[in-house]
Amino acid sequence: MKPTLRIVHLFCRLLQRERLNRENVIEEYKINSRTFDRDISDIRYVLSELHECDELIYDRNDKCYYLSRGGRHDFTGRDVMALLKVLLGSRALCRDEMMGMVDAIRALLPYEDRKALYYAIEDELKHYIEPIHGKSILELQWKINKSIINRQKIRIVYTKTGGKRIKRDVLPVNIVFAEFYFYLVAFRDESEYEYPAFFRLDRIESVKVLGKVGENPLYTNFRYSDMRPAVQFMYAGELFEIKLRCRKSALEAVLDRVPKYEIIREKEDSVLVTVTAFGEGFIRWAAMQGENVEILAPQELRERMGQWFAKAAEVYRQDVK
Template sequence: MKPTLRIVHLFCRLLQRERLNRENVIEEYKINSRTFDRDISDIRNVLSELHARDELIYDRNDKCYYLSRGGLQDFTGMDVMAILKVLLGSRALCHDEMMGMVDAIRSLLPYEDRKALYYAIEDELKNYIEPMHGKAILELQWRINKSIINKQKIRTIYTKADGKRIERDVLPVNIVFAEFYFYLVAFRDESEYEYPAFFRLDRIESIKVLGKVGENPLYTNFRYSDMRPAVQFMYAGELLEIKLRCKKSALEAVVDRVPKYEIIQETDESVFLKVTAFGEGFIRWAAMQGEAVEILAPQELRERMGQWFAKAAEIYMHAVGDI
């Protein structure tokens, strides 16, 4: 291999966060120690001439050269493994987008760590199941994010859960992820609520930027972080103060789901709490807890929960015929 090509090759390996062991490189490229030292010196000169933040460093413990990141902290293998485990477990993206993102994140690691990481996530990669909609959403997400930054109203063509297509002008304020899907958080022109609505990104067929809205107080006053603890299953609507009883065994599940809470009373088996949540989403979550969670107030919400259970019980009281 020509000297120039060899130096470029070594430099590329360093850029990929590979650690170059002196003896291994000498053996691999069939060069002597003086040639290796010249190559390292040439790479250092290139970095200096480019005024690069990266610095070529020698680790005396494992006798390897590697590129620093100008004081920035590199991702470790365990960092990236945790990120990819969460990402793959979320099933948030279609197959092609997920595989592309996994490859991009893995490339942040040195070669040896990338190889070890592959074995840690190999099963999830080979058996990844994309969401049913199967749509690519990253480009749409980025376009909407630009409208949020520029404070621009957009017109969306949106397909509802029943298949009905609607056109709606909205003021986007955030994009969030929850329960397998990305959602656009946006205020509707005709909304009767003081809080925004949620629109699944995969159901947005198209968007059109309508123009800037100026210093709208909805942008300056709204903080999704204030709203998020009260949201369940991405249903907004009316914000309620809800009193409930839960079994002590279910307390952790309740407070993790609704972090804005106040414990009112405790008994040997139960805990009585007051939580702040959006009613529609909270009913759907509470129904999944069965007898472990009981809504005490407001009365209207308690009655709706009772009606929900009554309808469910009626369904299960009838025998199932042959299917």
């Protein structure tokens, strides 16, 4: 192997977080110790010329050279395994995009850790189930994010749940992930809604940038982090203070789901709680809890919940045809 090619090869291995053992490298490339020292010196020179904060370090314990991160935190196998377990479990991306992202994240690990990581996630990789829509969304997400950064109004062509296609001029303010899907958080243009609407990214057929919005209080006053604890299933609408009776066995699930809460009183087997949430999404979630959660107030939501259960019960009273 030519000297220049060998140095590039060694440098690439160091960039991939591999630790280079002196004796192993000398044997592998059939060079002498003086040549190895010259190669290491050349790599250090390249790093200095690039003004990188990375530094080539020699570990006397295992007699290996490795590339430091200049005080930055290196991803460990433990970090990457946890990250990939969450990512694969989210089922947020189509198969091609998910596999590409897994490969890119695995590449952040030192060379010797990648094989061990593969065995930890092998089953999830082989049996990964992509979302039903099967669409690639990373490019669209990045395009919309640029519009958010540049404070640009956009026009989207969007397919609603029933299949109806609509056009909306919106002011995008955020992109979030919840319940298997990415959502665009955006205010409808010329509307007086206090809160934004949510649009699933996989249902956005096209995006057209309409131009800069200019100074707009939405960008300075709105914080999705203030709204998020009250959102269930990505439904906004009207914000309510809701009084609940829930079984103690279900309390943890309630408080994790609705972090804006206050415990009023505890009884032997139940707890009275007030939570702040958007009505439509909360009803959908509370209905899934069955008898574990009862809405006590406001009366409007209690009646809507009763109607929901009545309709569900009517379905099961009918004979199967």
